[in-house]
Every structure is written in C-alpha cells, then in structure tokens.
Amino acid sequence: MEISASVGAWDKGARNNPADVTVVQQRLTQAATQLGRPEIDPGGVDGGILKPPRVSGTVKAIRAFQALSGLAVDGRIDPGGRTWQRLAAVVAGSISVPPAGDSCFPFDKPATADWTHAPRAFGANRSGGTRAHAGCDLYAPVGRTIFAVRDGTVLRAPYAFYAETDALEIDHGDFVLRYGEIQPGCALRKGDAVRKGQPIARVGQLVGIAVPSAMLHLEMYRGDVAGGLTQPASSAARRADGVSFNRRADLIDPTPFLNDWKTRLANA
Numbered sequence: 163m164e165i166s167a168s169v170g171a172w173d174k175g176a177r178n179n180p181a182d183v184t185v186v187q188q189r190l191t192q193a194a195t196q197l198g199r200p201e202i203d204p205g206g207v208d209g210g211i212l213k214p215p216r217v218s219g220t221v222k223a224i225r226a227f228q229a230l231s232g233l234a235v236d237g238r239i240d241p242g243g244r245t246w247q248r249l250a251a252v253v254a255g256s257i258s259v260p261p262a263g264d265s266c267f268p269f270d271k272p273a274t275a276d277w278t279h280a281p282r283a284f285g286a287n288r289s290g291g292t293r294a295h296a297g298c299d300l301y302a303p304v305g306r307t308i309f310a311v312r313d314g315t316v317l318r319a320p321y322a323f324y325a326e327t328d329a330l331e332i333d334h335g336d337f338v339l340r341y342g343e344i345q346p347g348c349a350l351r352k353g354d355a356v357r358k359g360q361p362i363a364r365v366g367q368l369v370g371i372a373v374p375s376a377m378l379h380l381e382m383y384r385g386d387v388a389g390g391l392t393q394p395a396s397s398a399a400r401r402a403d404g405v406s407f408n409r410r411a412d413l414i415d416p417t418p419f420l421n422d423w424k425t426r427l428a429n430a
Contacts, residue, residue: 164241171221171237172213180209183220186239186249190223193252203227230418242309247402251335251415265312266359267423268341268378274303277420281373284415285401294401296409297342297381298416304376308341308363310334310356311423320348320363324379327366332356337414340391342379343368381409382416 167177169186187207194203212218221237228235228245239245239331277298280286286295314334323329329342330350344363356362368375384393387410395406399413407413 164218165239165246166241166318168241169220169239170211170224171218172211174236174238176238177213183211184209186224189249189253190227193227194223195248196252196255199230201227202230213277219225230297230421235273241336259292264358265419265423266309267420267427268300268308268311268380269302269306269427272424272427273302273378275301278417281383282377284417285407286289287405291405293395294405294407296399296407296413297340297379298420300420301374302376302378304365305345306365307361308344308365308378309359310358310362311339311419312358314339314356316350316352316354316356319351320344320346325368325371325375327368331362331391332362336385337419338383338385338391339416340381343355343377372405375397380416380420382414382419383410384414387412400407 163185164183165185167179167182168175169178169182170176172178184207187204190202190204191207194200202223204223211220224239224245225235225237227249239249257404275282277283277300281295282299282301284295284298288295310332312334314332316330317333317338318331320328320330323342327343328346328348329340330344330348331338331340341363345366348363350356350362365376365378381391389410390410391409391410395408397411399407399409399411401407
C-alpha cells in the first residue's frame, strides 16, 4: 500500500492525511517488531500526528528509523522518497539490522568518509547509470587492518577482485560478507574459522583508476541462494528502478548494519 502525501513532522510541511498516517504507523510498528528495535515503534496506530512534533510518537519513530538507516533525519516520509523506500524494504524483509552486541565495525576507528552518500553508498550509479553499486565503500588509508565483524567461516579463499586488489568471502551465520578491495597476501583459506574482531585483511590500493583508491568495499548477502556472488544482469538483484547490481539475487543493503556497528564503535 502506498501513501498519497507526506507524513511526519508538521513543521517540515507534512500533509498527514489520516489514511497515510495509518499506513506509516502500521509499517513502523511492523518494522519495529521485525528488527527488534522498539525505538522505531510509533506507540500505536490512530491515524494522527500530534502537535507540536516533539510530543508525537510517530515523528519520533520516523526520526529514529531515519537515523538507523543512515538517512537525513527530518521526521518526514514522502511518497516514493528514500525513507519510504527503505521502510518498505524492511517490511518486505529485504533489509535487516543485526541484534545488539553480536557484531562489530570492520575497523578499529571510523572510516574517513560516510558510506551513505554517492559514490560510496549502496545502490549508487556505476558505469554511467547502467549498473548499481553492490556494496558500501569504507574509505581508509592503505594497509588499515580489517576485522571480522562477527564469528564465521571462510567460504572462499582470497581471489583477484578489482584493480589489483583481492576479495574474501565469509559466512557469518545470518549473512555472508564479501570483504572486497583488500591487499593481496591474506593467509585465510576456505573452511578457516574466524572470530569476531579477528584481524583478517588489510585495506588495499586500487591501481589504474581515477577515483579514491583505498577502501574496504563491503557487500552483504542473506546466504540463502547458491552460486557465485557476481552474476550477469539477467539473473542478478536489481535496484527499485530495475538497474542491475550484477550480483546474486540475495544481495542486501549493508548500510543499516554499518550504521549500527559505527554507533557501537563510538560507544566502546
């Protein structure tokens, strides 16, 4: 079900038609249950937004959801906007976030730039808009240590990936990660067990490209589909507008995971 007009903070120009508010409240309630995140529960479904905005449980829930998702926190949901799209994806089960405390950030300090804006963000245009970015890019100095975000098992030994860097695939239980654009020479091999926080690789140096050239490229998959992670467009996951990621159909957005892990890093 879609909404016909904006919902949320009155001071941000939201229209707040009762039918639309009801839909948003229902979706926030469902998302809160699915993600185990009580902070995004609006506190009821009544089709209304209280004034002033600071006393509205629905506006508070929208803001919390936006913060969790790495979106601009304005307390407003627009039809077809990024907050609406991400909320719909959560309800559909294509985006999740990890339970508190079971994972960690892949660096011991923040990345040097956020991963929520193009060109670093999941879904950003690549190849002139004919392909969508399949992961999040975490900029960092060459050689920075990369840590396993969670206990897991190596699915595939390091292999040549892009611009003279390697990639490593690890099954972390509830999800699979491809740690891409790492330095060659990683000693892990298929079947090796890794522990949360274990050093597993180092940030590599991309060679022969005209964009920032040192980063961890992180891709995330549900792990319930067989086959290689890179796939032809004909069988690949697609962005909402139909543009292919050229990746396996169980590809998911790592942004909310990274946002959550960054918060824990800051609080450590």
